Each structure stands twice: as structure tokens, then as C-alpha cells.
Amino acid sequence: MTSVIDYIPGTSLLHRLNPVTKLALAAGIILATFLGDTYPLLIALLALTFALGAYARAAGGLVSLSKLMVPLSLIMLVLQTAFIRTGDPVFLWVTTDGLVTGTKAALRLLGVALPLILMLTVTKLNDLANAVVEVLHVPYRYAFTFTTALRFVPVFSQEMNAIMEAQTARGVEYDTKNPLKKIQLMLPLCVPLLVSSVGKTDATALAAEQRGFYLRTRESSYKRYPMGAADYAVLAASVALIVLGVLF
Numbered sequence: 290m291t292s293v294i295d296y297i298p299g300t301s302l303l304h305r306l307n308p309v310t311k312l313a314l315a316a317g318i319i320l321a322t323f324l325g326d327t328y329p330l331l332i333a334l335l336a337l338t339f340a341l342g343a344y345a346r347a348a349g350g351l352v353s354l355s356k357l358m359v360p361l362s363l364i365m366l367v368l369q370t371a372f373i374r375t376g377d378p379v380f381l382w383v384t385t386d387g388l389v390t391g392t393k394a395a396l397r398l399l400g401v402a403l404p405l406i407l408m409l410t411v412t413k414l415n416d417l418a419n420a421v422v423e424v425l426h427v428p429y430r431y432a433f434t435f436t437t438a439l440r441f442v443p444v445f446s447q448e449m450n451a452i453m454e455a456q457t458a459r460g461v462e463y464d465t466k467n468p469l470k471k472i473q474l475m476l477p478l479c480v481p482l483l484v485s486s487v488g489k490t491d492a493t494a495l496a497a498e499q500r501g502f503y504l505r506t507r508e509s510s511y512k513r514y515p516m517g518a519a520d521y522a523v524l525a526a527s528v529a530l531i532v533l534g535v536l537f
């Protein structure tokens with residue numbers, strides 16, 4: 290079973306960049322999305338994310354995530370139109386200001402989630418942790434905690450699917466269209482998932498301690514992560530994106 294954050298091998302320039310540079314590029318797109326206030330810029334940033342995903346042959350994960358994020362974006366749009374009543378009325382409770390604010394919030398929600406997922410799909414988690422420790426001097430325990438949490442996402446997803454399949458075999462119907470009933474059915478699954486997660490976390494902590502986790506330093510990595518000309522060019526482009534967000 291694949292996940293939207295699984296690494297996709299490739300030889301593109303995006304794959305070959307320093308992991309810190311990829312993180313900076315994702316941060317630049319996200320900050321520009323937050324700071325931007327015009328439709329052309331927000332749509333252009335989304336298009337840039339998908340273009341980079343297509344170039345790195347990682348657009349499949351972005352499309353899969355978009356299918357999950359679009360309903361949330363629509364909910365965000367409806368909530369914004371319900372709370373913002375200024376401006377000229379359009380229909381029912383919807384006003385021009387609420388519609389503009391809601392659509393921009395929906396675009397920002399997509400623009401914030403997709404670049405980070407793209408960065409994770411073109412970067413190995415080990416390289417990300419080691420590069421952050423080497424280049425940014427982040428303590429290894431924090432980088433390890435972050436990457437380990439990401440590794441557990443597909444594991445917990447598989448655990449949840451296994452529990453749901455076991456409950457379905459016992460006659461529980463999870464394909465109901467009633468959202469309240471579905472939430473009611475999903476809540477009991479949290480207990481076995483929590484028990485399983487605690488067990489896995491404890492086993493992982495013991496394994497890491499036995500392998501000398503607390504002896505790890507910045508110089509312990511056998512692989513180096515130098516910054517090249519392409520990295521500095523992408524960093525400059527990331528700064529330019531943030532400036533565009535401030536201006537537009």
C-alpha cells in the first residue's frame with residue numbers, strides 16, 4: 290500500500306537538489322501563498338507546484354492529496370461565506386466579500402499542503418534528517434523525531450485499514466453516507482490504534498537506544514550534503530517567490 294509521502298525515485302534536478310534546498314523551496318511557496326492576496330498569484334503558485342510535480346514525475350501523489358483536500362477547501366469556502374457578511378449580497382447568505390475571502394482561503398489551503406508533500410516525495414527521509422542536521426545544525430534528536438513521525442503515517446494508515454477490515458468482517462458497515470454515523474463508527478477504532486501506536490513507539494525507542502542514538506552527532510553521518518550552484522539558484526528563486534507574495 291502506497292502513501293502520498295512515499296519517496297518516488299528519480300534523476301531530475303529536483304531529486305538531486307540538497308534536501309535543505311527542497312525544504313526552502315517548499316517553504317518559499319508556502320510563505321508566498323500565505324502572503325499573496327491576488328487570484329493570479331495564488332493560482333500561479335498552485336500551477337508551479339503541479340508543474341514541479343510533473344517534472345519530477347511525482348504528480349500522482351499531488352493529485353491523490355488534492356482529492357482529499359478539495360472537500361476540505363469547499364468546507365472552508367462555505368464557512369467563510371457564512372461568517373463574513375460584508376459586501377453586496379450574491380445569493381442567500383453569500384456576499385461578495387465572503388465569496389472572495391472563501392475562495393482565497395480554499396486556494397491557500399491547497400497551496401500550503403501540496404508543496405510540502407511534493408518535497409517529501411522527492412526526498413529520502415534519511416537524507417532530509419541528515420541534511421537538516423549538517424546544514425542547519427538542528428539537533429539530531431529533533432530531526433529524527435520529525436522523520437520518524439512521517440514514517441509512522443503509512444504504518445498507522447495500514448493499521449487502521451486492517452482494523453476496519455476486521456470490523457467489516459464482523460458485520461460493521463463503514464460505507465454509510467451519514468457523516469455523523471461514520472464518525473460514531475470510527476471513534477471506537479481509536480482505542481486499538483492508540484494501543485498499537487504506543488507499542489510501536491516503545492519498541493522504536495528501545496531499538497534506537499540500543500543502537501547508540503544518544504551518541505549521534507552532526508559528524509556521525511557518512512554522507513555529506515554540499516550546496517551547489519543549482520541549490521543557490523533555487524534558494525534565490527524561493528526568496529523571489531516570497532517577495533512576490535509580499536508585493537501581490
